[in-house]
Amino acid sequence: MIPRGVEIFVGLEPIDLRWSFDRLAGIVADRIGREARTGALFVFFGKRREALKVLFFDGTGMCQFYKRLDRGVFRLPEPLAVGSTTVSIDERVLDDLLDGIDLQTKVPVSRERLN
Numbered sequence: 812m813i814p815r816g817v818e819i820f821v822g823l824e825p826i827d828l829r830w831s832f833d834r835l836a837g838i839v840a841d842r843i844g845r846e847a848r849t850g851a852l853f854v855f856f857g858k859r860r861e862a863l864k865v866l867f868f869d870g871t872g873m874c875q876f877y878k879r880l881d882r883g884v885f886r887l888p889e890p891l892a893v894g895s896t897t898v899s900i901d902e903r904v905l906d907d908l909l910d911g912i913d914l915q916t917k918v919p920v921s922r923e924r925l926n
Contacts, residue, residue, distance in 0.1 A: 812891075816849035821888055821899050825858040832873045835866045843897045847873065852905070859882040861909075880911050 820843050830838070835855065836847035845851060848868040855864045862879040885908060888898045900908070 817902070818849070819902070819905050820845065820851060821822060821853065821854040821898050821900055822856070822896065823862070823887055823890055823898060824896050826855045826864075828855070828857040828862055829865055829875070832866070832875065835864065835875070836873065839866065845921055853855060854905070855907070856887065860887070878909060885911065 820839075822838065822842055824842065826835075826838060835853070838855070839845055839847040839853050843853065845853075845855065847866060850868055850870075853866045855866070857863070861884050862877065863885055865876040867876075869872050888900055888904065888908070892897050
């Protein structure tokens with residue numbers, strides 16, 4: 812369960828998912844410009860985008876969440892500006908992202924489907 816109101820940052824550049832707590836905390840500082848122990852969630856993808864890691868501080872220590880999809884790839888959220896290395900998202904978007912839902916594709920609903 813994702814706490815309401817928590818800040819969530821997604822790193823858009825792939826990382827080596829073998830990296831552990833300290834290396835990811837360094838990436839948070841270098842690429843995102845934040846302190847890893849702020850209570851925010853930091854999401855990182857591997858090169859093939861079939862797996863991701865979430866780094867967060869729970870008040871007592873650093874935690875990692877790792878997820879690999881059985882099929883498909885995680886879809887990166889669109890950056891707000893060209894050349895951005897990170898994007899901020901809300902809890903709903905993170906839920907969709909973790910469920911493997913394509914965040915970009917909008918499926919038009921035809922009137923035939925509604926009837």
